[in-house]
Amino acid sequence: MGAKYLLRACALASLGAIALSKPVAPVRSAAFLEAQKLADPSYGPVPGQDPIFNTYWGKAPTPHPAYQEGPPGVDDQVWQNLLAAEWIIFEFYQQAVEMFNESSFIAAGMPNTTYERVKEIRNNEAGHLRIFQNQISETSVKPGACKYQFPYKDPQSFLALGTVLEISSMAFLTGLVQQVKLNTAKGAMLAIAETETRHEVWALMDIWKVNPLGGPSDTVFPYANEVLGSTGSLVVPGSCPKENPEYPSPNQHLPNLGASKNTKSLAPGSTIDLAFGDPTNQPKFAKGKQYYAVFFHGVANISVPIETCDWPQKNITVTIPPQFEEKGVIAAVVADTPGAPTKETVIAGPGIILEQPEPLGVKLL
Incomplete structure (x- = not known):
């Protein structure tokens, strides 16, 4: 292989x-x-x-x-x-x-x-x-x-x-x-x-x-x-020393952010369906509120409005900003504010998109 x-x-x-x-x-x-x-x-x-x-x-x-x-x-x-x-x-x-x-x-x-x-x-x-x-x-x-x-x-x-x-x-x-x-x-x-x-x-x-x-x-x-x-x-559940602090601390317990299994490309300009993994920990979207996929690359970020009113019956689709060069790594989150200016504005994520050696996939692990 x-x-x-x-x-x-x-x-x-x-x-x-x-x-x-x-x-x-x-x-x-x-x-x-x-x-x-x-x-x-x-x-x-x-x-x-x-x-x-x-x-x-x-x-x-x-x-x-x-x-x-x-x-x-x-x-x-x-x-x-x-x-x-x-x-x-x-x-x-x-x-x-x-x-x-x-x-x-x-x-x-x-x-x-x-x-x-x-x-x-x-x-x-x-x-x-x-x-x-x-x-x-x-x-x-x-x-x-x-x-x-x-x-x-x-x-x-x-x-x-x-x-x-x-x-x-x-x-x-x-x-x-x-x-x-x-x-x-x-x-x-x-x-x-x-x-x-x-x-x-x-x-x-x-x-x-x-x-x-x-x-x-x-x-x-x-x-x-x-x-x-x-x-x-x-981490194997129950295997940590009893006095270890919660990891990480504080922990937001955010839903995971990934791409659907049928994703073919994660290069800039690609359109993907977002997936949130664990069915017991899904994002909550308020009706009538605008949400964004925020993509971090280099020292800047770009926010892309997403449509959430039909989710989960309909997948949330987003295009990875084509402005980014195919170098390094892109970090993505779903946020309720453009630019995700504070951690409290993050609804799900982060997902990690590797551009080298080739687009690998969204999610650290």
């Missing part, structure tokens, strides 16, 4: 309903004292100083701390959300390291360095865990790992989903950096975003053999928690 087919299959398979679990917050156990030690920046390997976060080649998880409690800080809630999300990304790569080997990727037609790169990215993500834990104050809970389930069974579907995750995380981080108040926190998040971009550039060039340049600006999507909310289906 060709790379294009596999990418499309992976993305379109992710358009369905996503039941959002509510991870709840780290059990005090015998491991707590060890976690306290590991969360101390002077204990054990330090990201940026110890090569283990780049050059560890074992299959067992890269050494990293789990969690600990600490004092409330001005940006603690943002870092808690980011740490909880990072556990998902770390486990995404860790499970692949355990499931596959060098021969797995070579047999799938990938470069012979692919498994090594996957482990190196896994190591980077372990370093991110440590960095995020150290950013959380001593009296705030440091979310611990849950159990996770990922919809990949082979190297191709793993790398396709990884492409979706990495490119989407770049749009997510542009929103998250707007939530923090300390300049040091903004700088740290920018540094992490740059690392995630390198991961994505590697995949686009080495794996998919496409142009990695995404235009003059990556996409700015202002509501990071809305992106995080769409990852809840990856």
Whole structure:
């Protein structure tokens, strides 16, 4: 099967309903004292100083701390959300390291360095865990790992989903950096975003053999928690430490936003039918009120009026703005106000449309 087919299959398979679990917050156990030690920046390997976060080649998880409690800080809630999300990304790569080997990727037609790169990215993500834990104050809970389930069974579907995750995380981080108040926190998040971009550039060039340049600006999507909310289906219900905060916090529990299963193209200018996934969590449209599909690309957004009076008997149809170039990523929401100027104006979404390596599908996961 060709790379294009596999990418499309992976993305379109992710358009369905996503039941959002509510991870709840780290059990005090015998491991707590060890976690306290590991969360101390002077204990054990330090990201940026110890090569283990780049050059560890074992299959067992890269050494990293789990969690600990600490004092409330001005940006603690943002870092808690980011740490909880990072556990998902770390486990995404860790499970692949355990499931596959060098021969797995070579047999799938990938470069012979692919498994090594996957482990190196896994190591980077372990370093991110440590960095995020150290950013959380001593009296705030440091979310611990849950159990996770990922919809990949082979190297191709793993790398396709990884492409979706990495490119989407770049749009997510542009929103998250707007939530923090300390300049040091903004700088740290920018540094992490740059690392995630390198991961994505590697995949686009080495794996998919496409142009990695995404235009003059990556996409700015202002509501990071809305992106995080769409990852809840990856968390095994009931598997999180009992003291973990709700993920994300606050959580709007928005309906999912995707495209109908018969969608043929998601390139700019394409007309699509919107789908909202989970039948138990559908948007509510007030009669006589105008709603909009708002598409974010680069540093701008374009609002397209939609007709909702006959929904759900009739699909909601919208044309993706043809003004956008086929580069990078487009984030879409349904809103009750042009431009979706506040998170409260968002009715459903976000959906993520990848334009590279080809239009994959709407929805992060």
